[in-house]
Amino acid sequence: MALKTIHVRDLPTLTGTAFASPRWIEVTQAQVDEFAHATGDHQWIHVDPERAARESPFHRTIAHGYLSLALVPPLLFEMLEVTGARLVINYGTNKVRFPAPVPVGSRVRLTGEVASVEPVEGGFQVLLKVAMEIEGSSKPAMAAEVIYRYLA
Secondary structure, three states: OOOEEEEHHHHHHHOOOEEEOOOOEEOOHHHHHHHHHHHOOOOHHHHOHHHHHHHOOOOOOEOOHHHHHHOHHHHHHHHEEEEOOOEEEEEEEEEEEOOOOOEOOOEEEEEEEEEEEEEEOOEEEEEEEEEEEEOOOOOOOEEEEEEEEEEO
């Protein structure tokens, strides 16, 4: 169940609203391995814990940067449910950055702000400025603008 439910016609009222996931999720080696399998990115720094312990400056494996980005939709949709939308489209991303690595075993959460809501044919385009925070770190794992289209 989402923390906030809003009808698609009321999306413009969210402009300027800040949000933060109420829960931290642990990034596990199993998740990283599955992501590596799905993307074909099997760099040792992600999938070889023994070598990473010996050779990595992080002393353990780290998550793929794009895994942090891939966690945005499920965490966002835990926080916001839009009723009256027949379709939600991931329209794209802008300004994606990965300022800090996510060591396996770390906990992350999504924070952000609704930067703009613009009408488009059949609904609204929502631009969110998001960050994937790492528990105990001053730098986020990922920062980006994500764009969704909610069509009624």
